[in-house]
Amino acid sequence: MQSKIFFVKITLTAKLKLNHTREQKAALDAVTLSYRDALNYTSQVAFEMGKSSNQAKIQKEVYATLRERFGLGAQMACSVPRQVGATYKTLWTKVKQAKAARERNPKARRYKGLDNAPRFVSRTLSYQYQRDYSFKKGQQVSISTLAGRLVLPYEGYARHLEYIASGGAEIRAGKLWYDKRKKQYFLLVPMEIELPEPDPMTHKQVVGVDVGMRYFAVASNTSNKALFKSGKATLRKAERFQKARKSLQQKGTRSAVRRLVALSGRERRFIADTNSSLASEILKTYPHAFIGVEELTGVRNRTERRSRKGSSEKTRKANRRRAKWSYAELLGFLAYKAPLHGSMVVKVDAHYTSQTCSRCGHCSKGNRPNSGLMFVCQSCGYHLHSDLMGARNTGLRALLVRQDWASTGCLSCTPDVSDAETKAARLSRYAELRWSPDTSPRL
Numbered sequence: 001m002q003s004k005i006f007f008v009k010i011t012l013t014a015k016l017k018l019n020h021t022r023e024q025k026a027a028l029d030a031v032t033l034s035y036r037d038a039l040n041y042t043s044q045v046a047f048e049m050g051k052s053s054n055q056a057k058i059q060k061e062v063y064a065t066l067r068e069r070f071g072l073g074a075q076m077a078c079s080v081p082r083q084v085g086a087t088y089k090t091l092w093t094k095v096k097q098a099k100a101a102r103e104r105n106p107k108a109r110r111y112k113g114l115d116n117a118p119r120f121v122s123r124t125l126s127y128q129y130q131r132d133y134s135f136k137k138g139q140q141v142s143i144s145t146l147a148g149r150l151v152l153p154y155e156g157y158a159r160h161l162e163y164i165a166s167g168g169a170e171i172r173a174g175k176l177w178y179d180k181r182k183k184q185y186f187l188l189v190p191m192e193i194e195l196p197e198p199d200p201m202t203h204k205q206v207v208g209v210d211v212g213m214r215y216f217a218v219a220s221n222t223s224n225k226a227l228f229k230s231g232k233a234t235l236r237k238a239e240r241f242q243k244a245r246k247s248l249q250q251k252g253t254r255s256a257v258r259r260l261v262a263l264s265g266r267e268r269r270f271i272a273d274t275n276s277s278l279a280s281e282i283l284k285t286y287p288h289a290f291i292g293v294e295e296l297t298g299v300r301n302r303t304e305r306r307s308r309k310g311s312s313e314k315t316r317k318a319n320r321r322r323a324k325w326s327y328a329e330l331l332g333f334l335a336y337k338a339p340l341h342g343s344m345v346v347k348v349d350a351h352y353t354s355q356t357c358s359r360c361g362h363c364s365k366g367n368r369p370n371s372g373l374m375f376v377c378q379s380c381g382y383h384l385h386s387d388l389m390g391a392r393n394t395g396l397r398a399l400l401v402r403q404d405w406a407s408t409g410c411l412s413c414t415p416d417v418s419d420a421e422t423k424a425a426r427l428s429r430y431a432e433l434r435w436s437p438d439t440s441p442r443l
């Protein structure tokens with residue numbers, strides 16, 4: 001049988017930092033503010049047209065004014081009514097949903113989103129590719145403003161720049177976005193790229209990743225290459241954010257609320273940046289890998305169980321931290337970025353990954369004396385860092401998924417935990433898994 005190569009399409013958004021002078025920034029300010037005014041004007045017109053969501057009709061009504069009064073180019077004068085029409089369409093859907101809800105339950109609230117013309121506050125501007133913006137040689141982009149085109153150098157992630165330079169990506173409509181805090185414009189460029197569809201033979205290694213409280217992430221591949229990523233410093237910083245947030249919440253004054261909003265934004269960005277770079281580090285450490293991560297519901301249960309068991313103040317504190325950190329986001333980044341590194345991520349279930357001995361298969365709570373740092377097998381005496389044990393068990397289960405995939409051609413990543421019978425069958429298969437120093441995945 002001849003093997004076929006299939007492709008999967010994934011969409012990335014490149015965030016390009018535009019290097020602008022002060023004069024160029026003024027030109028960008030002018031066009032983004034004008035675009036926003038045009039959106040609000042058009043929104044009012046659509047409202048007076050019976051809250052119309054018909055883009056063509058709205059465009060007919062406003063096009064000339066958008067060109068003359070707001071100075072927009074032809075493309076942007078079409079983008080504005082398109083965006084307004086789409087906004088009204090979304091709001092109409094909500095109105096209908098709310099109406100249906102009120103028919104079921106008369107006490108449900110009436111949706112008020114269309115009582116007034118919706119207002120646009122952010123100065124984000126849509127640019128059509130090859131019309132409003134296009135890429136030039138020497139890492140420059142040409143974008144249209146009210147006073148003609150600006151050619152600006154840009155910066156971004158090396159990989160994204162490569163896709164743009166090589167023409168290997170299909171580029172879509174972009175957005176000019178203003179970061180108020182940094183007083184800096186960015187061009188957000190969605191691009192669709194084609195990657196070979198994953199296939200069990202393209203992965204060079206199988207990796208397990210364990211997320212946790214002492215270590216953010218511990219990873220290990222089947223050749224015993226381990227990665228420990230301590231979360232101490234980061235969690236301390238996260239805790240400082242939480243404390244500051246709490247005290248502002250208690251104050252409740254106007255200025256406190258304003259500071260709270262800014263603080264929450266900083267906290268969210270801090271968590272996202274940390275998770276994003278951690279995911280990249282894991283993927284760079286294990287290129288072309290088949291990566292198993294724990295299904296997160298299991299992780300939460302495990303934490304709850306531990307904290308109920310009259311554990312020490314220290315453990316409870318750690319559990320609180322663990323619950324607060326956004327592990328789901330970390331795993332999300334991991335799955336999202338994996339295809340770019342020739343890797344893929346599958347979820348395996350987390351049952352007993354922390355209690356099972358990867359050498360003899362013995363599974364018991366007793367293997368984790370005092371739920372501590374060390375895993376000590378009560379049957380064979382094997383001991384290992386407990387998070388590394390978790391990573392190994394996760395990796396072994398991923399190996400099982402991969403073997404099933406290779407033999408059946410069918411990849412089932414998410415175990416159906418609700419089905420008790422298949423769960424029992426799965427657990428009995430897990431019990432057969434053993435780790436030996438030469439655990440070599442049959443690649």
Ligand SMILES: [Zn+2]
Pocket residue numbers: 357358359360361362377378379380381382
């Ligand atoms: Zn053992």
